[in-house]
Amino acid sequence: MKRMICAGNWKMNKGPQAVEDFLKIFLESVPKDAEMDFILFPQNLVLSQVASRLKGRAVGFGAQNCYWEKHGAFTGENSPEVLKELGAGYCLVGHSERRQIFKESDEDMARKVRALQDLDLLPVLCIGETLDQRTTGKTNAILDVQLSIGLKNLSAGKKFWIAYEPVWAIGTGVVAEVPQVAEAHQFIFKKLQSLVGAAASQVKILYGGSVKPDNAKALAKVEHVDGFLIGGASLDPKNFIGCH
Ligand code: PGA
Helix, strand or coil: CCCEEEEEECCCCCCHHHHHHHHHHHHHHCCCCCCEEEEEECCHHHHHHHHHHCCCCCCEEEECCCCCCCCCCCCCCCCHHHHHHCCCCEEEECCHHHHHHCCCCHHHHHHHHHHHHHCCCEEEEEECCCHHHHHCCCHHHHHHHHHHHHCCCCCCCCCCEEEECCHHHCCCCCCCCHHHHHHHHHHHHHHHHHHHHHHHHHCCEEEECCCCHHHHHHHHCCCCCCEEEECHHHCCHHHHHHCC
């Protein structure tokens, strides 16, 4: 049985009180023998709080985004160096909301992936096609470009993961069907082999997009699905744990 990743992307939700409420229930309820590794991605304003509450616990945490420079005159940005200092292990890169709303480019992703790897933080590069791209048969071409550019500055030997999140499945309740997920993850794995050779088998490929307790079991069985990136269902501790 493969050990899965269960990552919760809280997006711009949960202030300090909601974080306390979540963690109280979550830390009491998370099974000791869970077959999944849990990781939380809160908004940066509560990262220190999450960091101190998770000290000594087998639950990882990271940021939803950060800048590629370590520090300096970049008003409003978040430093990967500070993320490291807080004890985070991970950072999402290129979530579709960053790409669509904040106009981040694949070139931006490449810089962020490298900056995180240089600090031994694990970047989780998010990729995925829109509905229009899927219905016009461009899914693989889009994934190919997002992987080729986003990973072009990789640091040899440093870890990274991929999150495949079809944009049409994010927050819509429409989960991709098992054959669609299987095909995309197979394509991503093959592309990773062409980019990093045998090291591709070390790269976790998460699926994201309307994952819930009632569809997680079937998705977990798909080859090259190594875990989930969960938005809506991660806001409630019982639902989040239920995805394992
Ligand atoms: P969702 O979000 O689970 O609410 O679809 C997933 C994500 O955006 O990472």
